[in-house]
Amino acid sequence: MEWGRTAATHRVKAIRDNAGHSVPRRNCLALPYGSMSSELAAWLRRQREDRGWTRTELARQLIRAARARGDTSMPGAGNISHNIYRWERGAVIPAERYKLLYCGAFGIPFSQFGTALPPGMVDTGPAVPAASAYRELLSSDPAPSAIRREVLMAAHEGSEHAERAEQRGIGEATLEQFRADVTQLAVADLTGETFGLFTEMRRVRNRIAEALGRRQWPRDATELYLLAGCLSALMAAAAVNLGYPQAAGELTRAGWAYATIIDHRPLMARLRLCAAYAAYWSGHPEAASDLARSGLGFLADGQAAAQLHLFGGLAAARRGDAQGPRAPRRTARDRRRVRLLPGHPVLLRRLPAVRSRRRGGSH
Numbered sequence: 001m002e003w004g005r006t007a008a009t010h011r012v013k014a015i016r017d018n019a020g021h022s023v024p025r026r027n028c029l030a031l032p033y034g035s036m037s038s039e040l041a042a043w044l045r046r047q048r049e050d051r052g053w054t055r056t057e058l059a060r061q062l063i064r065a066a067r068a069r070g071d072t073s074m075p076g077a078g079n080i081s082h083n084i085y086r087w088e089r090g091a092v093i094p095a096e097r098y099k100l101l102y103c104g105a106f107g108i109p110f111s112q113f114g115t116a117l118p119p120g121m122v123d124t125g126p127a128v129p130a131a132s133a134y135r136e137l138l139s140s141d142p143a144p145s146a147i148r149r150e151v152l153m154a155a156h157e158g159s160e161h162a163e164r165a166e167q168r169g170i171g172e173a174t175l176e177q178f179r180a181d182v183t184q185l186a187v188a189d190l191t192g193e194t195f196g197l198f199t200e201m202r203r204v205r206n207r208i209a210e211a212l213g214r215r216q217w218p219r220d221a222t223e224l225y226l227l228a229g230c231l232s233a234l235m236a237a238a239a240v241n242l243g244y245p246q247a248a249g250e251l252t253r254a255g256w257a258y259a260t261i262i263d264h265r266p267l268m269a270r271l272r273l274c275a276a277y278a279a280y281w282s283g284h285p286e287a288a289s290d291l292a293r294s295g296l297g298f299l300a301d302g303q304a305a306a307q308l309h310l311f312g313g314l315a316a317a318r319r320g321d322a323q324g325p326r327a328p329r330r331t332a333r334d335r336r337r338v339r340l341l342p343g344h345p346v347l348l349r350r351l352p353a354v355r356s357r358r359r360g361g362s363h
Helices: 002-017 034-050 055-068 077-089 096-106 130-140 146-165 172-188 194-212 218-241 245-262 265-281 285-295 303-318 326-335
Strands: none
Touching: 034 077, 034 096, 034 146, 055 077, 055 096, 055 146, 172 194, 172 218, 194 218, 218 245, 218 265, 245 265, 265 285, 265 303, 285 303
């Protein structure tokens, strides 16, 4: 009777000590003797490492052993991996259920759980899947060495990392919808109502930014950055038309960051044009002229280059340079005959005229 109360006390203490952790209470038992705890913890860790398994791989093996017994109520591999970490530290010991699953995963009888295994029994577990056949091929060594253990663990960790990397952060349908949205907004910006289009651009941009916050394949991330940069250019032009050139400058700087990440020079040229446009209507024709000239360093031919030459001439005229506009106008006539460079439709659109109100200055 006294022994029963002592065992119950230990179980209650174990549950209290485990409060706030993800280890289920029914999976843990208190260890009354520290030596037993450390010995079993060392045994569990040694058996796992001798097989070259990471904790995540062992968790999968335990789940597989449970399914083989008809047990489908197991928690996820992440929770079990955390349990394994605590079991191997000796904080708690696994419940009977998990001891049986350990035996199934290790391929040993229950009577040998927690004891030294006879030579040759370490790797005689259940058959492995075809995808992991190389593990079984390497299991013929009766005395696993530290080198073999490290190599196997490195291979398993590589497989787990590749599995996470394969998870695509965006579906093809969503990516196609983003493309369609940006293209439609670029076309509508020529004739549509400016503020309504600006709010829609912001909505689509925020969705793209949210997608970029998730893990993406490199090619998907590149296209998302391109679309975000194109929207920044569109929003900057709309902000100027609404009478907020300073905000337009900030939007072009955000777009510049996206274009720089993917090294997209046509987009960089377009954003330089938008920045010049914003500087011009902010009353800084000198800065506008410099920005237009800078944009030509990223794109020398095509419609955007012609617009940069024209806007450079417009800025020169605004600051009182009588000779400045002539050469840019001649160059623009030559550049606009050049075949347009391939690229996103937004990069080939005209910079819209100011529709909100007529502004002062020379044109």
